[in-house]
Amino acid sequence: MSGFIAGGLVPSNSVPGSHINSDPFWPSIDLDSLRETLRIDSSVTPARLETAVVAAIISVNRDLAKWRAANLAAGFTTLADVPGTEILGKSERLHLYVRAVECAAGAEVCERYRGYDSTASGAKNADENMPTIDDYRRDQRWAIRDFLGKSRTTVELL
DSSP states (O other): OOOOOSSOOOOGGGSSSOEEOOSTTSOOEEHHHHHHHHTOOTTSOHHHHHHHHHHHHHHHHHHTHHHHHHHHHTTOOSGGGSOOOEETTEEHHHHHHHHHHHHHHHHHHHHHHTTSOOSHHHHHHHHHHHHHHHHHHHHHHHHHHHHHTOOSOOOOOO
């Protein structure tokens, strides 16, 4: 009997410790939920997914470091403590934080997996993934800007 799963989803019980925690201020990231949201199949191993999510968390946490520091100084110990609009019983900012991390991780996964097949079909698939990578990066930036209450567009007169 083979353990090979061609393009299937990784069963949730196959990834022990499927949450990644960073600073206690920020929520943990559920790897099973991220896998489902981004439709990441079993060709991306748990270790590679974890690496992409850790890089995403580092990036997003750096982007939000000043905001976090201001809120810690105001007495809020976690993102969930910061008052704000709720959607589905969770803070709007919590949803945006998770979205930013998911999008950053999705871009990382797409970038890393596009180069495995160097044949003509691999090059074609890499070209098809480019808009997806760009879309993930854009969505990450939008989630962070929405989180901070900033406009999504910057316009400069030349």
